[in-house]
Amino acid sequence: MTTDMKQVYAYPDALTEVEMRYCPGCTHGTAHRLVAEVIDELGIKDRTVTLATVGCSVYAYEYFDTDAVQCSHGRAPAVATGIKRVQPDTIVFAYQGDGDLASIGMAEIVHAAARGENFTVIFLNNAVYGMTQGQMAPTTLLGQKTTTSPRGRTAPEAGFPIRVCELLDTLDGPAFLAREALSTPPHVRNAKRAIKRAFETQVAGLGFSLVELLSTCPTWWGMTPLEAIKHVDEQMTKCYPIAVFRDRLAAQEGEQSAESAPGEGE
Amino acid sequence: MGKVVIDQERCKGCMLCVEFCPKGILAPAKEVNSKGYHPIECNDEDECTGCATCALMCPSVCIEVYR
């Protein structure tokens, strides 16, 4: 039926055939697909190790068709450190949620970033604990109702949301930091660009890279998938502005192109 | 001229592709699939340009696009 047509969008090679167990409209699936596409485009599948963490994405090792290590809650950056110190040329990425990364694993992410460990973190921020049924996350917005902030998060009770990119941006170690949203086609395209940049940063050996992806949790937000992406665009981005915070690869490329530019110098 | 192939069993009917299809030619099926979701179908194949926006937005990774 399609013999005369060219396939322009195919199922990524870096994903297994296993059907993802995410709720309808949950953008974990989008993030997985983007990461897999980047792995395919860079041709690094056979030297990539996926670090699955604790949270809804606990089965990431079943979805990504790469070697994988399942990590205890919050410790993926330490596990990644161990792998990379043994195998510097292996491409390692940790797929962490907001509870895993910004709550229980805050020490590990900050120190791995500070050391400039050469691996990539894909950080899904959906402002809620999905797997354990909708409790408050460190990134839950003020006023947001969760099953452990039933009247809405208030600062006196539960403090303020944590901005991970901004926090890590105070460190010298990271080489690439960006926040994107998985809400609309342009944002999703940018998200993929950022993910690719992060992996390229690692391939170039420049150090720690992290992409924060503003994501949805229709189930525990009590919204339809469409309402949820609208919520990302209209509410989450107010607290978590979309930006590329750091891109040392670009800085390096700038230098190189300056060096190779004809007519420059003496 | 394009064509979308939506895996009816993997589709969870989340409607993100429907929302962003520039031609407005995607819609949920009347029937449910084995998981109880109304999978998305293309109801006017001639209109499809193969722009792949639907696949870009699909969290279930169940859309293939040809052009």
Next chain:
Amino acid sequence: MREEIFLGGLGGQGVLLGGQMMARAGMDAGLNVSWFPIYSPEVRGGSTTCTIVITDGRVGSPICERPETMILMDPVAANTFAPQVAEGGLLVLNSSMIEQPPGHEDCETLWVPANDIAVEIGNERTVNMVMIGAWAGRTSALSIEGIAEALQHMLPERHHKHMPANIAALERGAEIGAESRQPGG
């Protein structure tokens, strides 16, 4: 043979190094040895002790409840530890700092003016060597040459310039120890 020796003094008096040197000398003489430190949480100053076992049999416990020999270099160590010396044991006491004879009736005491001798030698950090030399001279458990050689092994290269003073201190101590073996000494 089995020698159980307890060293006690102030941090900085070379208690730990002195003990290590004795044990090392024992090892070099083909004997079984152990050295075990206890020190207060302060890195400098405060009470410092260590225990050495030198034996031709099994060392067994590296900790001695009633050591046969105690080499004590300051009044606090003397007051605290001297009563624990074994019955019929030997106290080697630094008479430059310790005035009252501590310990108990049933032990021998060898007084050594270690600080004074160290000053005479011209290196006040050799107090431990004078004390240990005195013990060696008294008991002949280890030779002065063996102890000096052990020290040479343990001292970092940059401190080897102090070896002559240390050897002099060991020898002066040994003379005092040997004299004390004479009847009426």
Next chain:
Amino acid sequence: MSETQRTREFITGNEATARGAIAGGCRYFFGYPITPQNKIPEYMSAHLPEVGGVFLQAESEVAAINMVYGASAAGARVMTTSSSPGISLMQEGLSYMIGSELPCVLVNMVRGGPGLGNIGPAQSDYWLATRGCGHGDGQCITLTPNSVQELHDFTARAFEIADRYRNPTMVLADAILANMMEPCDVLPPTEMPPADRPYAVGPHGQERERNIVNSLWVDFDEMEEVNLRIQERYRQAAEEITDWEEYGSDEPEVLVCAYGISSRVCESAVDEAGKAGVQARLVRPKTVFPFPSEPIAKWAEQAKCAVVVEASMGQFVEDVRLAVEGRCPVELVGHAGGNIPAVSEVVARILEMTS
């Protein structure tokens, strides 16, 4: 390991441990400072790079054991060392390593507890080692040296044991053994042949199926299968590496049981008791998991009683009681908090039990 190239040196237990690790093929060390074992990471930071290895000071013991997990998943011979409170923090990571069937070596220089405790010697992490190692049905294979030489040799050997049974292996010692100096016939750094680790993650091209290091098994039967495999390895280890030493009379009235530093005290106590006219035999486990029940049962058959000596309040004695199985009364001489049992006390108890 090159037995012929040993050199005799006078070194601390900590240094002997570090050098044993390098002799055992350890090339990766992740750890966090805690007294009384700091000389180990210090030694490793200075000397691992000399043999092409990597030392990294982690931000915590929690991170350290997870770095060990990652390095082991990548196929490395890897170690961490700590002392009691730090080992507590590593429990979850150890459980993950057991569940994922990964080897590593860890050394615990036990200090006085509970809580922050003190930096004195203790044996109160016996349960932590032999019952603990995190949640679930898993344990650390546990070696119990009682001298500087054994710290060196056991640590070197622990890497081979950990590899063979794909399980964390702990060298369980204490603050005295860590700090004391004794002669040690030191092994040279070993050139490690590339280990055969078909389970390790890393670059593989098209040469094999993908490897997944994982301890998540939602299906009960699958999870039980993993457990049975782990238990089978423990059974094998019991057959192959259970080790102990005996000392004293062949016709004992009293069986004395102790491990580690307490066994050194008991050697002296057995001698002293003999002088006082009571024949005693010391059975001193060199491994406590697997536990040498056989010799203990055998001597308990002949002895009037057993005296168990430990620098804890009745942990090790439980395993002795399980081995003795009521053949004779079992008495505990225990101390805690940095104090260790004295020779005189053990002798007194031996004499009291036989009078």
